[in-house]
Amino acid sequence: MLSFKSFRSVLVILLLSASLTSCFSRYTITAKQVRKHYALKKVKPKEQLIQNDTLSLCIASVGADTLPMLLLIHGAPGSLWGYMNLMDDEDLQKHFHIVSVDRVGYGKSRLKKRRHVTSIATQANALLPVFDLNKSKEKVTVLGRSYGAPIAAKLVSMVQDKVKELIMVSPVIDPEKERFYWFSKWGKNAFIQLFLPGEFNTATAEKYSHSDELKKLIPIWQSLHVPTTVIQGGNDWIADPTNIDFAKKHIQSKRAQYIFLYNAGHMITYTHLSMIKEMLLKSLMFQDKVTSIDMASGAGELGN
Structure with a gap:
């Protein structure tokens, strides 16, 4: 029979697991949903699954598939279904072969x-x-959100x-500027992870290595020469809003806008x-000599 101390420990772990699941659930979509x-x-x-000897994607x-490809890459946690609103859009369907992907470690991708x-x-x-699925004669538009960026x-x-544009x-x-939260350290606890969905544990593993991985990425920013747009929110509690300043400093391409x-x-x-639709469909995203656009609510903002 469990002692009071043991019972209390189990209860705390279950409450933490439930709390962590609640924190992340808004960024995941179940098969039932x-x-x-x-x-x-x-x-x-x-x-569909793309498979070879080492990969299942x-x-x-x-x-x-004869239309230009729009490739969508999700964050952490997340899934390909996090882009359902883009995949469901009738206008985008007419102009793009929209491909949303589960990154390895998420969903069925391994x-x-x-x-x-x-x-x-x-x-x-x-x-x-x-990229082998691109049957059009056009280059691919790649969109990445959050950790997918x-x-x-x-x-x-x-x-x-x-690639046509990033x-x-x-x-x-x-x-x-990697942000950690009160629950971050608990999500790293091996025992608590036993009670959490696999995608959450994958996201936690990414978080604790992300800063080091981003440092390895620094040299590539200067080598990007495709048209690039960075879109950042001022009230973003996950991605520090100053990430856009990092982009302005390190992306050297003259075909970049913010x-x-x-x-x-x-x-x-x-x-x-x-706004996203209008930029994609009307090619407003990459105008010559545009280096920065500041868009405040009610002051030139496209869409809702």
């Missing part, structure tokens, strides 16, 4: 013999096979001749979908 979401929709993304795509993949370079390398940048640096939304790219949304939070692809 996906089924419910698409139950009555006419257009449903096609889910899950993607969902919508739109004709590297054999690797529990967690914290290396940004390895994460990026695992996404290279997606530096992975998108690394990926683009490896295949710049195949978009980083709410990026976590400054190695000196959009600061003073009142936006972290989930800009949801809160400012109309």
Whole structure:
């Protein structure tokens, strides 16, 4: 029979596990939620696995594969379904072959013999096979959000001749601005991890190695020559708003622009979908000689 002290310890662990799950749940989407979401929709993304001897990569795509590809890379935690609002958009479906991918360590995507993949370079390398799905004669537009932004940048640096433009939304790219929270250290506890979903443990592993990984990435910023846009919210509690200043300092390309949304939070692809759409569809994103755009609420902001 458990002693009071043991019972209290177990109770504390269960409460911490429940609290951690609650903290992360807003950034994850369950299979049940996906089924419910698409139950009555006419257009449903096609889910498929890209596999080889070492890799299993899950993607969902919508739109004709002969259209220019829009590749979407999620953060941590997250999944390919975090971009459902972009995949569901009828206008984007008509103009793009939209491909959203589960990064390795999330969903059904795995590297054999690797529990967690914290290396940004390895994460990026695992996404290279997606480019083989581009059946159009156009180059690929790559969009990465949060922790997916530096992975998108690394990926683009490896295949710049195949990329039309890079978009980083709410990026976590400054190695000196990695944010930790009250629950971060508890999420690293091996025993507590037994009670948490695998994606949360993967996200925790990434967080504790992220600063070092971002330092390795510094040389690639100066080598980027594809048109690049960085979009940052002023009320972002996950990605420090000064990440945009890091981008301005280190990205040397003359074809880069920076959009600061003073009142936006972290989930800009949801809160400012109309803005994202308009830039993608009307090619407003990369105007010659544009180096910085500051967008305040009600002052030139596109969309809602």
